[in-house]
Amino acid sequence: MKTKTTTNQDGTMRALSNRHVQMIAIGGTIGTGLFLGSGSTISKTGPSVMLVYLVLGLFFFFMMRAIGEMFYSDPSQHTFVSFISRYLGPTIGHFTGWTYWIGLLFVCMAELTATATYVKFWFPNIPSWIVELIFLGVLACVNLIAARLFGEAEFWFAMIKIVAIVALIITGIFMMFSHSATPLGHASITNIFHNYTLFPHGTFNFISAFPMVFFAFQGIEFVSITIGEAKSPHSVIKKAVNETLLRILLFYIGALIVIMGIIPWTSISPSSSPFVQVFKLAGFPAAAALINFVVLTSAASSLNSCIFSAGRHFYQLATEVPEDNWMYKTFAKISKSGVPAPAIILSAALVLITPIMSLTNEITSVFTIVTGISSDMYIIVYTLAMLAHRKYRMSNDFLDDGFKMPAYKITSPLTIAFFVVIFISLFFIPEDIIGAVGAIAWTLIFGAVTYLHQRKVLSNEQL
Template identity: 70%
Template sequence: MEKQRIRTNPDGTKRALSNRHVQLIAIGGTIGTGLFLGAGSTITKTGPSILVVYAVLGLFFFLMMRAIGEMFYSDPSQHTFVSFISRYLGPAAGKFSGWTYWVGLVFVGMAELTAVATYVQYWVPGVPAWIIEIVFLAVLTTINLVAARLFGEAEFWFAMVKIIAIIMMIVIGIYMVVTHFKTPTGTATFSNITSGYALFPKGISSFVAAFPMVFFAFQGIEFVSITIGETKEPRTVLKKAINETLFRILIFYIGALVVIMSIIPWRSLTASQSPFVQVFQLAGLPAAAAVINFVVLTAAASALNSVIFSAGRHFYQLATEASEKSWVHRHFGIISRNGVPAAAILISAGFVLITPIMSLSHGLLAVFTIVTSISSDMYLIVYTMAMLAHRRYRASADFLPTGFKMPGYRVTSVATILFFAVIFVSLFFISGDAIPAVGAIIWTLVFGGWCYLEEQRSVVVNK
């Protein structure tokens, strides 16, 4: 009966994802390994002020998602938000954004695959990383090749593991606070957050540096929009998924951080150890490290699964927008009998397969770290272009006055663009972030310039 309700799009893809799939994908997209492992580092840099950082960034990411969601609501047949950049900013901007975003996804996938191998080796240290990487990549690629619904099912359970871990930590933490649980660092109480509070306890530079760190923790939140083209009730599901994003951020990020700092005074946190592990160990869970290792393994596998799904759709979008005579269009602008862009998924996974080679050379790993940082910085540029495309959409004939409109558009649109610009500029004042930021600018000028010249040449030829 379920199969009979699945509609097929004109391009051959199937609307197989249900509301529960998309809702959990949306939650999973906001929860990465950064919360489970990196929260201790960000807390020790800014103290309780980290709550302000998460709240501000959560608000602007929500606004960005509302802008992207408004465009998808007007045309839910699209597979990626980059298609709107092509439509409203022109083919050159679309080609630049599409390839830039796809390259960034490949490097994110490589980073997550490396993380997967690291977490698996916690239990089987004798197994070479490259074997673990190939096995995981093969399994997740197969899941994506079979059907969109199977991808959605996998993401549903990956997200469920992360949600259960966070809820467990919050519930245990609240119990410890209510019972005034005694710890080696004092008593669990909410006053640990407000005691001796200062907005910049380690200087304004540390506070500013926290913004890019948290920004990259939120990176990938837009993945949920990429599922809309293959969702059964796209407009209904889209509104629900995006509107609840801010609520999720408040509960899962800010709620978790409040509990952590209530139990362990922020100055007593060990930055190098997961704060989740520290809380569970204080609560008397002897296998805390193993439990959290399983959770972060799930988070990394979830991110990799989403990357394969998203990268495949983006490469397919690039192929369909390419010249009909080009090899990219002929070989990758096609949908398989299963209703997925199989060829585009395979080539994306093929590039991620470079990761096992990286693990054989420390020199390559160093280069990989720099390139990954550059690709992360390029996301800021792509996000900004999506916001600019939204502004063009508002002025176009496609604009739906009764659609899923971005709240306070005249103010919030400009504010979001300016905020992304400020985040990018701040990279130049943070040690270790300036070189990747320069690399992102060079990529934009060189590759963006090439895309523009190619478009101009195409216009002249067609005349």
């Protein structure tokens, strides 16, 4: 029996079912950070990497509970940034909205570049710009047609990731219980704890793994952006958010246990996918091609989600300006299919800059720096979301019988403090210093511009 699709007051449609949102939540939690980047973090910290994932997973769960609590009180919103505007003021909200949207565009560009790289594994002679145009065009159309089609695409993208991880875990369990012989010894759970030390390569390498894993979890908040178009928002919010930590434990920790059980962690290559290494040891010669397909769909999934999110965020920005403003008239519109089409088209059009960047190495270098800065800005955005939640708790909107953040008086300040510590740690990691300084510069300069603009708007309104 089909659930009737309802239409919001702004014209968007609640077309996303529970299965769509659940898979989007999984897709947002699991990315190339696990499939490709986990080899690097394992080589830095050894088995202690599981502690890093567990600690970060716990704090991201608290953040999602804070965001989820606000959405539960008002599920009509399309983005968590709207709560920052409501509870921290229009100036901070405006700054956060533009910062998050610009950050999303750079994530889109990075993922689009990644798709071309992965396709070249099979077709090395195809120019990157052709691959990028095809992927961007197809996924932009998916987002423009209907929210339900976006949800369906994400459902299958996430399913591919899940199948790959489950296959790894089942293969690993079989090899460990049967003590399968490999060129590196025998697969066994004892490989994880053999000569175990908490900081095998020193305290610095252990601490520097936290920002790496933090960025692997980046995008976990995408699920909250689907709430405004979910069919049963209150039940969906609870289920999607509460299962976040469980998914992290099952997919991340489960995969890491299997990887280090089959391959002694001292033998794991930091420069190649540990998934490929495990499947090759299991006697699967096509492992590299299989994982390349998985990471290609993972990059396409991230690009799809970024286009969806960027469109909603720019639509939100357009609705926050006066109705006689050109931006409101142009981009605060919903198409007949129930999506913010003009905002999606603009966001996708700006991502078209990506093919141009492949022309010179200088542009690529600048892009790498800017992407690092935008990634670091996410820590600031997440912290502002937590501060907005604290203001929500003191407002008249607070629902005492709502979907409350557990142990709020303890977990809220701890989460904020943790995000601050993560940001400070960037200044002690050579490759992250430029991004961290850039993030502060962006905050000070763009924040000041936003403040002056908002003062001018208020002055004009008073006149």
